[in-house]
Amino acid sequence: MEITKVGVVGAGQMGNGIAHVFALAGYDVLLNDISQDALERALDTVRRNLERQIAREKISEAEAQAAVGRIRTTLKLEDLGGTDLVIEAATEREDVKNAIFERLLPHLKPETILTSNTSSISITRLASRTDRPEKFMGFHFMNPVPVMKLVELIRGIATDEPTFKTLLGVVESLGKTAASAEDFPAFIVNRILMPMINEAVYTLYEGVGSVKSIDESMKLGANHPMGPLELADFIGLDTCLAIMNVLHDGLADTKYRPCPLLTKYVEAGWLGRKTQRGFYDYRGETPVPTR
Ligand SMILES: CC(=O)CC(=O)SCCNC(=O)CCNC(=O)[C@H](O)C(C)(C)COP(=O)(O)OP(=O)(O)OC[C@H]1O[C@@H](n2cnc3c(N)ncnc32)[C@H](O)[C@@H]1OP(=O)(O)O
Numbered sequence: 001m002e003i004t005k006v007g008v009v010g011a012g013q014m015g016n017g018i019a020h021v022f023a024l025a026g027y028d029v030l031l032n033d034i035s036q037d038a039l040e041r042a043l044d045t046v047r048r049n050l051e052r053q054i055a056r057e058k059i060s061e062a063e064a065q066a067a068v069g070r071i072r073t074t075l076k077l078e079d080l081g082g083t084d085l086v087i088e089a090a091t092e093r094e095d096v097k098n099a100i101f102e103r104l105l106p107h108l109k110p111e112t113i114l115t116s117n118t119s120s121i122s123i124t125r126l127a128s129r130t131d132r133p134e135k136f137m138g139f140h141f142m143n144p145v146p147v148m149k150l151v152e153l154i155r156g157i158a159t160d161e162p163t164f165k166t167l168l169g170v171v172e173s174l175g176k177t178a179a180s181a182e183d184f185p186a187f188i189v190n191r192i193l194m195p196m197i198n199e200a201v202y203t204l205y206e207g208v209g210s211v212k213s214i215d216e217s218m219k220l221g222a223n224h225p226m227g228p229l230e231l232a233d234f235i236g237l238d239t240c241l242a243i244m245n246v247l248h249d250g251l252a253d254t255k256y257r258p259c260p261l262l263t264k265y266v267e268a269g270w271l272g273r274k275t276q277r278g279f280y281d282y283r284g285e286t287p288v289p290t291r
C-alpha cells in the first residue's frame with residue numbers, strides 16, 4: 001500500500017520529531033494534540049531542529065522550508081480520517097492510548113495502518129481493542145528522532161505481512177534502520193536500557209554516588225554519550241517509570257522493581273527536561289544536579 005499522508009497523535013518530544021522526519025522525507029503530516037500550546041511548541045521545535053540541520057549542512061534551506069510546509073496541525077482527531085498511516089505518540093499510558101484509538105477508529109479508512117510509538121506496552125493488547133489488529137503495529141522511534149538511526153518494529157500476534165512490509169519500506173524511506181522485536185514488555189531497546197537507568201537511580205538512592213559522579217562514571221568509564229541520569233531526564237522520568245512498571249507487571253520479576261526515588265521524583269512533578277527539573281535543575285544557564 002502506498003503511504004503519502006501520515007497522522008501523528010501527540011505533539012510532545014516524540015511527536016514533533018516524528019513529524020519532522022516524515023515531512024523531511026516528503027510525506028504530508030497532520031499533527032494532533034489536545035493542547036494548542038503543545039502544537040505550537042512542537043512546530044517551534046521542528047523549526048529549531050531543522051535550523052540545526054541546515055547549520056551542520058545536512059539539509060538545504062529549501063528542503064527545510066518544504067518540510068515545514070508539509071506539516072499541518074489540528075486539535076480534532078477526526079481530521080486524521082484521510083491519512084494512510086497513523087502514529088500514536090501520546091503519553092505512555094494504556095488508558096490514554098485506548099481512548100485515542102476508540103475516538104479515532106470511526107473516522108479512519110479501512111486500509112489505514114494504525115501504529116503506536118509506545119516504549120513498552122503490549123502491541124497485541126492495544127491492537128485487540130481496535131477494529132484492525134492485522135493492520136496494527138508497534139512503530140518505536142528513538143529520541144531524538146531526527147538523529148537516532150533505529151526504529152523498532154513490533155508485530156502483534158495478528159499483524160499481517162503486508163503491514164510489516166509496508167512499514168519496513170517506510171523506515172527505509174526515512175533513511176533509518178529497522179530492527180524487528182517480538183511483542184514482550186518493553187521490546188528490545190528499553191528491556192535493556194531501562195533497567196540500567198533504574199539501577200543508576202538505585203545507585204543514587206543508596207548513596208553509592210552523586211548525580212554528577214554516576215553520570216561522569218558512565219560517560220568517561222563506559223563511553224556512553226549521556227550519563228544514565230541525564231538520559232533519564234532527557235527521556236522523561238514519567239516515561240521511565242511507566243516503562244519500569246510495564247516490565248515489573250508484565251514479567252513479574254522483582255529485578256524490575258522501580259526505584260522508590262524515581263517514583264518520588266515523578267510524584268513531585270520533577271519529570272526531567274520537559275518540566276525543567278529532574279535529576280538536574282535546568283532553570284539556570286547550566287544544568288545543576290538536584291542531589
Ligand atoms: C525511551 C524509549 O522508548 C527509547 C529511547 O529513545 S531511549 C533514548 C535513546 N537515545 C539516546 O540514548 C541518546 C543518547 N545521547 C546521544 O546520543 C547524544 O547525546 C545526542 C545525539 C542526543 C546529542 O549529541 P551531542 O554530541 O551531545 O550534541 P550535538 O553535538 O549538539 O549533537 C550531535 C548531533 O545531533 C544533532 N542533533 C542533536 N539533537 C538534535 C535534534 N533534536 N534534532 C536534530 N538534530 C539534533 C546535532 O545537530 C549533531 O549533528 P551532527 O553530528 O550531524 O553534526
Ligand SMILES: NC(=O)C1=CN([C@@H]2O[C@H](COP(=O)(O)OP(=O)(O)OC[C@H]3O[C@@H](n4cnc5c(N)ncnc54)[C@H](OP(=O)(O)O)[C@@H]3O)[C@@H](O)[C@H]2O)C=CC1
Pocket residue numbers: 009010011012013014015032033034035038088089090091092093096100117118119120140141142143234235236239274
Ligand atoms: N521520551 C522518549 O525518549 C521516548 C518516548 N517514546 C514514547 O512516545 C510516546 C510519547 O512520549 P513523549 O513524546 O516523550 O511524551 P511527552 O510527554 O513529551 O508528550 C506526550 C504528548 O501527548 C499529548 N497527549 C496526551 N493525551 C493526548 C490525547 N488524548 N490526544 C492527543 N495528545 C495527547 C500530551 O499533551 P499534554 O502535555 O497536554 O498531556 C503531550 O503533548 C510515549 O508512548 C513514550 O513512551 C518512545 C521513544 C522514546
